[in-house]
Amino acid sequence: MQDFTFKVPQSIEFGLGSLKKLPGILKENKSEHVFLISDEGLAKLGVVKKIQDIIETDGLTCTVYLGVVPNPTVDVVNDATKNYQESGATSIVAIGGGSAMDVAKTTGVLATYSGEITDYEGLHKVPGPIVPIIAVPTTAGTGSEVSASAVITDEARNYKMSVISHEMLPKYAVLDPDMIMTAPASIAAACGIDALIHAMEAYLSRNASPFTDAMAEKAMALIGPNLRQFVANRQDKEAACAMMVGSTFAGMSFAWAKLGDIHAMSHPLSAYFHVVHGVANAILLPTILEYNMIADRGRYEKIYNYIRTSAQPAANFEPEMLVDEVKKLSAALGMPTTLSEVGVTEDKFQEMAEDAMKSPNIAVNPRLTTIKDVIALYQKAL
Known part of the structure; x- marks a missing residue:
């Protein structure tokens, strides 16, 4: 440790x-x-x-x-x-x-x-x-x-x-x-998945500690079962309370553990193409999770069990199952699935990758990442 x-x-x-x-x-x-x-x-x-x-x-x-x-x-x-x-x-x-x-x-x-x-x-x-x-x-x-x-x-x-x-x-x-109980569904979805990704990236960060893990795990335990329900009905008081507290726990976690490639790469998407921050994160999420799979030390399974709809732990878990699960979650929330859907074009990838590499979040991503990797990840998400 x-x-x-x-x-x-x-x-x-x-x-x-x-x-x-x-x-x-x-x-x-x-x-x-x-x-x-x-x-x-x-x-x-x-x-x-x-x-x-x-x-x-x-x-x-x-x-x-x-x-x-x-x-x-x-x-x-x-x-x-x-x-x-x-x-x-x-x-x-x-x-x-x-x-x-x-x-x-x-x-x-x-x-x-x-x-x-x-x-x-x-x-x-x-x-x-x-x-x-x-x-x-x-x-x-x-x-x-x-x-x-x-x-x-x-x-x-x-x-x-x-x-x-x-x-x-x-x-x-x-x-x-x-x-937060009068927010439009689109805002509730984009902000809610951003909060979930805060917890996930902090949990997977190489800068994570037992304290940040505790905050991240509690955030996922609150957000995972309630995100879909809150987007479906923002007047659900229990779901609203869970989302509000879960988002705060996630914020505490990443304030100390930092984040990872998802946030490093999403900020240039907003700067160059004005993509809504939570939407950019949601699009990048499965691509980056797949990239980071070889660095997983058992945490993918824990995240998977927090966010899946079934209350029963998964049997015979494989990291690919988490990638599939976040795709299902994004689809349920009505999120775009590719960068091209939100107007992103390939001509800015070099500049965007250079900016992403300046982020301190790159340094704590579970898998080491070069500028060539970032360009390839943008291309895959396109």
Whole structure:
């Protein structure tokens, strides 16, 4: 067993209606003025106003910023930082999925230490604590509320860069399953399979530890039996609760174990072809699992038993059975099965592979991977 470090330096509130605890959390942190980061879509659905009212009816001040977009850019981070500094707020509430939380984390970095967000690209370049962040996820998928990374698109390089530091972890995560029970089926499916892949890749990572394994296994135990049911009926409270908590456990796991080739290769797909992150992961999943089979040390069977529809453990398991099972799962969720279906073309594979190789996730993939391997995997998934 290799050496490892693990800590959970956050407070996590879970429960139906737990949003009502927000004012108490803010007062506990002596924050009378909060900067609320979200997007226009959630504002139109009334989610932003609902949370703003909860905060303001308790006598606190709330400045709303709705500039978040999918695959947020360096310009969005700069704009959010400027608005935060002008507002006079002393804390941030991030409402949404990974995009809102990535903007909140990176805004917190620049508001505290200034500079350009590209100065902090890579591992552990944030020098210390940042603005307190309270994360309120509206999807069960990204795990960003408990992860130490932020992914921001640098349009100057056409590259999705990662800023990774445990100093960026939100101080609080408020997990209210009410927030995910009105999601469209397509979003529930894409986010849900992303959460499952977070747990799977963390579990297979060469950087895994007994602590991350415990989180990953519990995530798969919660998500595996509930993902199909949640996509079928988002009003199913038990399934919604399981997905919300499972996504958070998966986020804790990959915050420390990192991920693998799937995530390393999916980020360029979003940067070059604007493929939805969860969809890109779902398409790559069977291809990468097949590639990694020769490095399996018995974990494929455990994953298979977590996600298959039958409650009985498999007899005479072979790793190919897991590949077949994830294909069935993707089909049940209505996921595309090839990259060509989502508009990806072969002419960008070299550039995409070069970008994928810069990801720290490549280094912990269970099977060693070269740039030629990445190009071949893209071609196979095409």
